[in-house]
Amino acid sequence: xxxxxxxxxxxxxxxxxxxxxxxxxxxxxxxxxxxxxxxxxxxxxxxxxxxxxxxxxxxxxxxxxxxxxxxxxxxxxxxxxxxxxxxxxxxxxxxxxxxxxxxxxxxxxxxxxxxxxxxxxxxxxxxxxxxxxxxxxxxxxxxxxxxxxxxxxxxxxxxxxxxxxxxxxxxxxxxxxxxxxxxxxxxxxxxxxxxxxxxxxxxxxxxxxxxxxxxxxxxxxxxxxxxxxxxxxxxxxxxxxxxxxxxxxxxxxxxxxxxxxxxxxxxxxxxxxxxxxxxxxxxxxxxxxxxxxxxxxxxxxxxxxxxxxxxxxx
Amino acid sequence: xxxxxxxxxxxxxxxxxxxxxxxxxxxxxxxxxxxxxxxxxxxxxxxxxxxxxxxxxxxxxxxxxxxxxxxxxxxxxxxxxxxxxxxxxxxxxxxxxxxxxxxxxxxxxxxxxxxxxxxxxxxxxxxxxxxxxxxxxxxxxxxxxxxxxxxxxxxxxxxxxxxxxxxxxxxxxxxxxxxxxxxxxxxxxxxxxxxxxxxxxxxxxxxxxxxxxxxxxxxxxxxxxxxxxxxxxxxxxxxxxxxxxxxxx
Numbered sequence: 001x002x003x004x005x006x007x008x009x010x011x012x013x014x015x016x017x018x019x020x021x022x023x024x025x026x027x028x029x030x031x032x033x034x035x036x037x038x039x040x041x042x043x044x045x046x047x048x049x050x051x052x053x054x055x056x057x058x059x060x061x062x063x064x065x066x067x068x069x070x071x072x073x074x075x076x077x078x079x080x081x082x083x084x085x086x087x088x089x090x091x092x093x094x095x096x097x098x099x100x101x102x103x104x105x106x107x108x109x110x111x112x113x114x115x116x117x118x119x120x121x122x123x124x125x126x127x128x129x130x131x132x133x134x135x136x137x138x139x140x141x142x143x144x145x146x147x148x149x150x151x152x153x154x155x156x157x158x159x160x161x162x163x164x165x166x167x168x169x170x171x172x173x174x175x176x177x178x179x180x181x182x183x184x185x186x187x188x189x190x191x192x193x194x195x196x197x198x199x200x201x202x203x204x205x206x207x208x209x210x211x212x213x214x215x216x217x218x219x220x221x222x223x224x225x226x227x228x229x230x231x232x233x234x235x236x237x238x239x240x241x242x243x244x245x246x247x248x249x250x251x252x253x254x255x256x257x258x259x260x261x262x263x264x265x266x267x268x269x270x271x272x273x274x275x276x277x278x279x280x281x282x283x284x285x286x287x288x289x290x291x292x293x294x295x296x297x298x299x300x301x302x303x304x305x306x307x308x309x310x311x312x313x314x
Numbered sequence: 315x316x317x318x319x320x321x322x323x324x325x326x327x328x329x330x331x332x333x334x335x336x337x338x339x340x341x342x343x344x345x346x347x348x349x350x351x352x353x354x355x356x357x358x359x360x361x362x363x364x365x366x367x368x369x370x371x372x373x374x375x376x377x378x379x380x381x382x383x384x385x386x387x388x389x390x391x392x393x394x395x396x397x398x399x400x401x402x403x404x405x406x407x408x409x410x411x412x413x414x415x416x417x418x419x420x421x422x423x424x425x426x427x428x429x430x431x432x433x434x435x436x437x438x439x440x441x442x443x444x445x446x447x448x449x450x451x452x453x454x455x456x457x458x459x460x461x462x463x464x465x466x467x468x469x470x471x472x473x474x475x476x477x478x479x480x481x482x483x484x485x486x487x488x489x490x491x492x493x494x495x496x497x498x499x500x501x502x503x504x505x506x507x508x509x510x511x512x513x514x515x516x517x518x519x520x521x522x523x524x525x526x527x528x529x530x531x532x533x534x535x536x537x538x539x540x541x542x543x544x545x546x547x548x549x550x551x552x553x554x555x556x557x558x559x560x561x562x563x
Contacts, residue, residue: 067478069480070443070446070453070455071452071453074447092474093456093471093472093473093474094473094474096439096455096456097443097453097455097456098443099443100408100438100439100440100441100442100443100444100447101443101444101446101447101453102447103409103440103444103447104409104412104443104444104445104447104448105447107409108409108528109407109408109409109527109528109529110408110409110438110440111529112437112438112439112440113437122532126437126537127435127436127437127534128325128331128340128434128435128437129434129437130537131330131331131536131537132331132333132340132534132535132536132537133534133535133536133537134531134533134534135531135532135533135534135535136529136530136531136532137529137530137532138528138529138530139527139528139529139530140528174450174451174452174482174483174486175452175453175480175481175482175483176480176481177478177479177480177481178468178479178480178481179478179479180473180476180477180478180479181476181477182475182476182477183475183476189475191474228492231493232493237476238458238472238477238493239472239473239474239475239476244434244437245491245492247474252562253556253560253562253563263330264327270540273562274556274560274562275540275543276552276556287542287545288540288542289540289542290542290543291543291544291560292543292544292545292546292552292555292556292560293542293543293544293545293546294545294546294548294549294552295545296549301549304549305549305552305553308549308550308553309553312553312557314563
């Protein structure tokens with residue numbers, strides 16, 4: 001048995017989600033290979049070779065792979081299909097975009113957002129926004145899987161896999177990359193941060209996120225998230241949204257400020273280790289899942305929190 | 315230009331689902347069913363293109379039991395021009411859905427197919443991408459902006475960390491994300507008019523022969539529930555508990 005993992009990277013570096021998918025791949029058993037497809041992506045390929053448990057890195061270079069567009073990439077991955085029993089990718093927007101296309105080319109029904117390996121053909125995955133967990137056994141000879149990255153620890157470092165160059169596969173150019181606007185932040189990335197501080201509609205404006213959330217996030221080295229209500233109201237950018245339709249996070253501490261706790265928000269954060277809720281409404285549903293609840297007005301509680309953290313030297 | 319919009323009838327997003335006592339499935343009787351919210355956004359986008367004169371024909375297609383006619387009528391009331399119901403009783407997996415939709419597309423020859431990015435029941439997020447693969451078309455998934463430009467469509471996509479814009483040659487697939495648009499409420503006259511519009515019905519067997527699931531569902535269960543913790547009286551107490559009791563600060 002051999003398993004191929006599609007690396008998530010930006011050519012210069014490898015995203016942590018790749019090492020998490022490797023952990024899932026190891027659980028399937030057999031040799032684990034990583035495919036790094038991009039342009040000038042040797043640094044990412046080298047980083048992939050150092051992940052524990054990886055036997056080989058396949059490194060494909062082409063301008064067509066630079067932005068990981070699914071049309072050429074799915075053809076490349078499916079061409080490797082015959083050598084593998086399972087093809088995995090982290091369930092990031094890239095993995096979710098590419099892998100179903102691969103699955104259809106291989107005539108396989110994909111297992112989306114896989115969160116637990118019970119056997120090499122039997123898996124758990126969340127449905128109904130995480131309100132139900134289904135156990136499925138795949139009848140397909142080959143498995144195509146996207147891996148819920150919050151459910152797996154990142155594989156360690158210290159591997160010494162060989163890197164093998166792979167030829168690009170020629171495909172018709174039906175899609176082209178135009179542009180990308182990625183938010184630049186000094187803060188840790190939302191899905192891999194140890195602490196996440198999220199604000200809800202109660203923040204009332206973009207300025208209040210900056211004024212009240214940012215100083216506390218700064219002190220905690222926390223990533224900043226937001227509820228769908230806050231994003232819809234324009235107080236926070238789209239990619240901050242935590243929830244069923246946004247990012248799924250599972251940090252060590254999740255602090256929800258001014259968030260009532262709609263089901264769709266809970267679906268995105270309820271696997272966090274410790275949940276803290278600050279809300280002035282004592283009946284807010286968020287308190288039903290919070291380990292520590294503080295009924296308070298965020299406009300006084302957040303400055304107090306910053307002062308308190310400073311006092312104890314955090 | 316013709317736009318095909320596949321839509322699914324799912325449990326309403328406000329309904330709370332429960333697993334059956336024997337763990338074989340989800341209890342759906344007596345739950346309100348509606349058009350999948352992401353599909354509703356896809357319909358809205360197609361109808362807007364029709365209103366701007368870019369599209370002439372917006373065809374809603376649903377695969378499911380006879381009651382799926384309701385969601386097709388929802389689409390017609392929003393402004394879709396025609397409806398197709400592919401009848402099938404039971405759960406059809408995204409791969410089979412994509413194959414059936416390919417057969418519909420081969421027949422209808424649309425210039426674009428708009429779908430919701432995922433259905434909120436099984437949360438698979440696969441059908442649009444699979445259909446694109448089967449047709450050999452480009453795909454713009456998780457779209458937050460769609461602009462037709464001559465023989466191309468320019469799609470802005472919501473990706474981890476921001477946005478990506480791609481240019482796709484038509485025909486193309488677009489899957490709708492949450493912020494593509496705000497779907498309209500259909501007016502009463504349009505709802506009444508939609509009730510009288512004919513819907514083309516065909517059994518799934520006329521499109522694909524293999525509907526057998528590839529994934530055998532062994533069990534369904536509710537995840538362990540988190541228990542509510544404690545209320546703290548002050549910020550100082552909160553910080554102290556996070557340090558000493560939870561040991562996370």
